[in-house]
Amino acid sequence: MKEISTITKVDYCAGGESYVTPGGTTVRLHPVEVEDKFATDPIEADRITRAVEELSEQGFFGDPRIDLERKRTRRDIRLDNPSTRSMMEIIEGFASWHREIPEAKALEHIYHPDEGHLPDGTRLGEEAEATNWLTYISDALGIRSRASVVQDIISKEIEASESPLKVASLACGLATPMLELCSYVKNREGLVVPEFKLADYDKSALNVARDRAKEMGVIEHFEFQRTNILRPEGIAIDGLKGVLAERLFNKPKRQFDVVELVGILEYLDSSDWVRHFEYGEVIKVNKLIAGATNLIKNSFDLVEPGGRIIFGNMLNPRPQLGLTINVVQWPHIKPRSIKEVLQLLEASKIDLSEGVDVHLPDDGVYAIYSVRKPEAYTQWVA
Numbered sequence: 001m002k003e004i005s006t007i008t009k010v011d012y013c014a015g016g017e018s019y020v021t022p023g024g025t026t027v028r029l030h031p032v033e034v035e036d037k038f039a040t041d042p043i044e045a046d047r048i049t050r051a052v053e054e055l056s057e058q059g060f061f062g063d064p065r066i067d068l069e070r071k072r073t074r075r076d077i078r079l080d081n082p083s084t085r086s087m088m089e090i091i092e093g094f095a096s097w098h099r100e101i102p103e104a105k106a107l108e109h110i111y112h113p114d115e116g117h118l119p120d121g122t123r124l125g126e127e128a129e130a131t132n133w134l135t136y137i138s139d140a141l142g143i144r145s146r147a148s149v150v151q152d153i154i155s156k157e158i159e160a161s162e163s164p165l166k167v168a169s170l171a172c173g174l175a176t177p178m179l180e181l182c183s184y185v186k187n188r189e190g191l192v193v194p195e196f197k198l199a200d201y202d203k204s205a206l207n208v209a210r211d212r213a214k215e216m217g218v219i220e221h222f223e224f225q226r227t228n229i230l231r232p233e234g235i236a237i238d239g240l241k242g243v244l245a246e247r248l249f250n251k252p253k254r255q256f257d258v259v260e261l262v263g264i265l266e267y268l269d270s271s272d273w274v275r276h277f278e279y280g281e282v283i284k285v286n287k288l289i290a291g292a293t294n295l296i297k298n299s300f301d302l303v304e305p306g307g308r309i310i311f312g313n314m315l316n317p318r319p320q321l322g323l324t325i326n327v328v329q330w331p332h333i334k335p336r337s338i339k340e341v342l343q344l345l346e347a348s349k350i351d352l353s354e355g356v357d358v359h360l361p362d363d364g365v366y367a368i369y370s371v372r373k374p375e376a377y378t379q380w381v382a
C-alpha cells in the first residue's frame with residue numbers, strides 16, 4: 001500500500017479489465033483498494049450501516065423506492081419527511097449541517113469528520129455521533145476516496161514532470177483536495193510543486209480556500225478565479241482578458257496539463273438546458289447552461305496536448321443511494337453508470353484515441369474518469 005494521499009490511502013489492484021465500446025473507445029477499468037484514514041472500526045461501521053438501512057427503509061414519506069426522476073430543488077427539501085426528521089434526532093448537529101447542503105462547505109466536515117464544529121456549534125470529535133456518521137456513511141467514504149484518487153492521478157503526473165505542472169481545479173469549492181495535494185508535494189524532495197488555478201462561482205468558497213492556502217503556507221502556488229464554468233460557449237478561465245484573447249486573437253484556450261472537475265458532473269443534465277431566473281417584474285432571464293457533455297468538451301479545450309482531464313460521477317447503482325436521495329435529500333444529483341458516462345464522453349466529440357481510464361474505489365460510490373489528450377493533438381480551438 002503506497003501512501004499517496006493526505007486523506008485516504010489508495011492502492012491500484014492488478015487485473016482491471018479493458019474493453020472497447022460499440023463507439024470504438026478503449027476503456028480501462030482500475031479497481032482501487034481504499035484504506036480510509038478515518039473509517040477504521042468495523043463494529044462502528046456495522047452499527048452505522050444498520051442505522052442507515054433502517055432510515056432508508058422509511059424512505060421518503062414511507063416510500064423507500066429510489067426514484068431518481070423525482071424533481072427536487074434546494075427549496076424542496078422536505079424537513080417534515082419522517083426519515084429526515086429521525087436522522088436529525090439521532091445525530092446532534094445534523095440539522096445545521098443539512099442546511100449547508102449542497103454548498104461546498106458541507107463537504108468540509110466529510111474531509112475532516114473529527115475536527116471543528118458543525119454550524120450550530122456541535123463539536124466534532126471522538127464522542128460526537130455526527131463524527132461517526134460523517135466517517136462511516138457511504139457518501140462520506142466515496143467523497144474522500146474520489147479526492148484521494150484525483151490526488152493520486154495528479155501526483156503521478158507531477159512525479160513524471162521536471163517542470164511545474166499547470167493544474168486547474170474547476171468547481172473547486174474549498175479546494176481541500178488540491179490544497180492538501182500541494183502541501184504533500186511541497187514536503188517531498190525531488191517533486192516540483194505545480195501551479196494551481198482554482199475556479200469556482202462561489203466567492204465565499206474561494207475566500208476560504210485562499211485563507212487556508214495562506215495558513216498552510218502554500219499560497220504562492222495558487223491563483224484564484226471567480227468564474228462561471230457552465231457558460232455553454234467555453235470556460236473563461238482567465239476572466240475577461242482570457243475571453244478577449246480567445247475571441248480577438250484566436251489564441252487557443254488550452255493551457256493546462258491537468259484540468260480536474262470532480263464534484264460537478266452529477267449535478268448536470270447531459271445536454272445544455274435553460275435556467276429561468278426571475279426577480280419580480282424587474283428581471284426575467286433565460287440563461288443557457290452547459291450540460292455534462294458540453295462541460296466535458298469545454299474542459300478538454302483547456303488541456304495542452306499530452307495533458308488530461310479528470311472528472312467523477314456518482315455511480316448508479318451504488319450503496320446507500322436511498323439515504324442520499326430519500327433521507328438526506330441531497331438535491332439534483334444524477335448518478336450515472338459507467339456506460340452512461342462513456343456515452344456522454346463520446347457525445348462530447350473530444351479526442352478519445354488515448355482511451356479512457358476509469359478508477360473504481362471499492363466503496364462503490366463514485367467512478368473517476370481520466371482522459372489524456374494525445375501529444376499529437378493538432379486541432380486548434382476556433
Ligand SMILES: C[S@@+](CC[C@H](N)C(=O)[O-])C[C@H]1O[C@@H](n2cnc3c(N)ncnc32)[C@H](O)[C@@H]1O
Pocket residue numbers: 102103104107170171172173174175176177199200201202205227228229230261262263264
Ligand atoms: C460539490 S462542490 C465540489 C467541490 C470540490 N470540487 C471537491 O470535490 O471537493 C461543487 C462546487 O461547484 C461550484 N459550482 C456550481 N456551479 C458552478 C458554476 N456555474 N461555475 C463555477 N462553479 C460552480 C459550487 O460553487 C461548488 O463549490
